[in-house]
Amino acid sequence: DADVTQTPRNRITKTGKRIMLECSQTKGHDRMYWYRQDPGLGLRLIYYSFDVKDINKGEISDGYSVSRQAQAKFSLSLESAIPNQTALYFCATSDHRSSSYNEQFFGPGTRLTVL
């Protein structure tokens, strides 16, 4: 099945460390997104990319950076992790080229803990 995968699924790190979360998809979708989920706050958009050369900041991009290495790969980096970046991170994709509906398909999530 065409899918969205995230690695690692769980990560514990220390304050100040650089961390990269990776997202890959075999759906052939052009758009990819990174969200952060905290209890009671819903899903908040960190960065999004509509194609390899188009990357945009979301509502909470400070402290994060991204790289779209290929249409199928979108990585999220925390340059210097801090404890309040402890959260569940989701990657999502959508297909704008063949659908006007933009429904999003989520990966399984990465649980990140910063000590």
Place this chain on the structure above:
Amino acid sequence: QQPVQSPQAVILREGEDAVINCSSSKALYSVHWYRQKHGEAPVFLMILLKGGEQKGHEKISASFNEKKQQSSLYLTASQLSYSGTYFCGTEFRTYGKLTFGQGTILTVHP
């Protein structure tokens, strides 16, 4: 601006109905609905577009009031499998960027 969902939580018995609402202070292009079960990723349920188009699961129904910038998700004859957190996501223009509400926790008991 983040859309506002109500209620924050609802508890049902199997077979009962529920309505979850999503309100925005800005004019909307579309409203999406997703369900997230505990420990899992959100899953797409339905999208409603300005102008009346919609796409979603046949067992889920929803409405979109463009004048009030509100959407409602209708869960009828609830089943245990309906339990989870429901999120609405709003899109202001055809940018493909969603802003999600804080979620509504639905619990269905036998």
